[in-house]
Amino acid sequence: MKLDSYWLDTAPPFLDGQQGPLEGGAEVVVIGGGFTGLSAALELGRRGIPVTVLEAGRIAGEASGRNGGQCNTGLAHDYAALAERIGADKARDFYRAYENAVATVASIVSEEKIDCDFFRGGKIKLAAKPQHFDKLARTYDSLVRNVDPEVELIPPERIREEVGSDGFYGGLVQRNGAQMHMGKFGV
Ligand SMILES: Cc1cc2nc3c(=O)[nH]c(=O)nc-3n(C[C@H](O)[C@H](O)[C@H](O)COP(=O)(O)OP(=O)(O)OC[C@H]3O[C@@H](n4cnc5c(N)ncnc54)[C@H](O)[C@@H]3O)c2cc1C
Structure with missing residues (x-):
């Protein structure tokens, strides 16, 4: 079925x-x-x-x-590791391609007046273990220095404000990501 x-x-x-x-x-x-x-x-x-x-x-x-209804900026890869592997310029281009893709969706929604609940709710990567937070902190440094000054590092003591739970050890927030109703967007 x-x-x-x-x-x-x-x-x-x-x-x-x-x-x-x-x-x-x-x-x-x-x-x-x-x-x-x-x-x-x-x-x-x-x-x-x-x-x-x-x-x-x-x-x-x-x-x-x-x-999933996610229209996300940022890479699934760890940015700091990616920049080490492919070089800062290529990693920046890669990151910006995602930003541009989200901007393209936003402009289609606006220009075509599509009522699809498009909302820039952002995206958070959560640290499930203390050592994950150290990695997020390195990624944060690299992102802020190289490509995205608006990214935000949430320390463990503030994570409850962001996600309503004490079950995580901090997080990394990218505010430009969006969510939308994919069915309404399509029709
Ligand atoms: C579980 C899941 C979660 C995902 N979550 C996200 C997310 O949160 N954010 C995100 O950006 N992406 C996500 N993706 C990926 C995203 O949904 C796809 O990359 C995207 O929808 C692909 O679009 P498409 O048009 O290429 O394929 P499809 O949406 O599959 O469209 C292909 C269409 O072609 C039609 N078709 C095929 N063959 C023929 C034929 N011979 N004649 C006529 N019609 C035909 C099919 O019926 C279908 O409607 C997710 C994917 C999955 C599966």
Whole structure:
């Protein structure tokens, strides 16, 4: 049995499409109405190129409508270790690519007036052990010096204010990350 996600269960229906075979021709066809295909179609449409999206199931009905709703800045990797491995310039470019991606989503939401609860709630990396905090502190130093002066290190004694729990040993907060309703964004 295939279950719908919360996003799909609570998204309004997609009303602009039609079912059945494609009648006549189309100048450009995009196959797949997930975020990859929809972004391509939007960009083509904005350039005045007529585009048809073919979707086998539901718009944003697969990974795009079944994900965590996170639109995050920052890397999954430890930034300090990454900068050591690939060099400060490449690591900075990598980090900024994420920032730009979130900014792109924010501008699509605003320009297309998409009501999808887009909210810059930020992202926190938590230290589950005391030694994790030392690593976060090194990452914080590297981020602030090289690429993101707004990142914030939360010491153990302030972590309850941030997450309502004493179960962690501090954290690293990146305020630019966002969350949104993926189903509403897709349709
Ligand atoms: C559990 C999970 C959690 C995730 N959490 C996050 C997150 O929090 N933040 C984040 O940024 N990313 C997250 N991701 C990743 C993100 O969801 C995907 O990278 C993104 O949705 C991929 O979009 P897509 O358009 O490439 O693929 P899809 O959304 O899968 O779209 C592909 C579409 O193509 C259609 N299709 C396929 N073949 C055909 C065909 N032959 N003809 C017509 N249609 C076809 C499918 O039906 C589908 O609708 C998560 C992914 C998963 C699985």
